[in-house]
Amino acid sequence: MTRESFLKNPSEEPRITLVGAGPGDPDLISLKGIKALKTAKVVLYDALVDERLLAHAPSEAIKVYVGNPSGDENFSQDVVNRLMVDYALNFGHVVRLKGGDLFVFGRGYEELEYAASYSIEATVIPGISSAISVPGLQGIPVTHRGVSNSLWILAGSDEKGNLSEELKDAAKSRATVVVLLGYDKLPEIVSLYQAEGKGRLPVAIIQNGSMENERVAIGIVNTIVEVAEEKQIDTTGPVLLVFGSTVELSAQFQNISRFFQLAVCSE
Structure with a gap:
């Protein structure tokens, strides 16, 4: 399968999975989080995510670093929200991979709201805080x-x-x-x-x-x-x-x- 055919699947509905990666050690992500990564077309990951976790995603999947250096507007929450929705509409399943837990200073609920505003299905897989x-x-x-x-x-x-x-x-x-x-x-x-x-x-x-x-x-x-x-x-x-x-x-x-x-x- 070519990368283009992997990404372009017209039958796949846009959806987003918010995954908590845990405190840092890549072994501390949940099994359900790994299963989500295995079906991702696109992975948006933060600075606090160990990049070894990206190996669980298909090799053809797009991996996009959206770390959050202080003051860098290229990684603002608004930009990340738009990327998350754009990738879902174009390619299907997007995994938003975030350090720790999504709802402990992780701004996960903001991303849920943004996905809902576009009527995109979004699910949550908690992480270890x-x-x-x-x-x-x-x-x-x-x-x-x-x-x-x-x-x-x-x-x-x-x-x-x-x-x-x-x-x-x-x-x-x-x-x-x-x-x-x-x-x-x-x-x-x-x-x-x-x-x-x-x-x-x-x-x-x-x-x-x-x-x-x-x-x-x-x-x-x-x-x-x-x-x-x-x-x-x-x-x-x-x-x-x-x-x-x-x-x-x-x-x-x-x-x-x-x-x-x-x-x-x-x-």
Whole structure:
């Protein structure tokens, strides 16, 4: 079969499948997501998607990178929406492959609405959200009986780029607080927790969670900025912040605690 005959099938109705690819490790996509890729005529994929996943799509399929570099209008949501619909109308099945889960700061519902405005069938295949899985891979439960009975998942910034007002309420709570898209606001978030008298609250920072180039910084509110610098956490990959007592349950935090206890005893 030629690529042209593969793509041009007049009997195929336009349809779109939104697929969550998980936190980064390509093995963490769902089996249903892989099945969708196998029938794709076109795959539109984001910057946070491991390109090894594209091997599950037919070799003849069109693969289009629609990453989201900050400020680049070529990858704006409006452009991606139009590409998604145009490819579906011209070739049939389009897979929109996105990192994490589609509905956790993934703008998946906007894409569903846009497809519906053109009467194009669209289905959703959820992905594993980094907000829960990335801490879990470090042995950090986001809830634990007797420690934390609730979870807040927040963005670090609002639509204008300012510190999210909801973080003030989060800092007052006893919940585990997971902050996505907020590493550049770390000093400000630390100040909020310090103002609440929570300078010794455990904190974890995880960059490129689940991936080979993962970096982890573990500490407390009062020291986490310095620890992050020491561990060379930067903005070249997705960074997730975890504030809460459940961080203390991780093996890394316990090892750090034992180290400082030994250091104090030896003085």
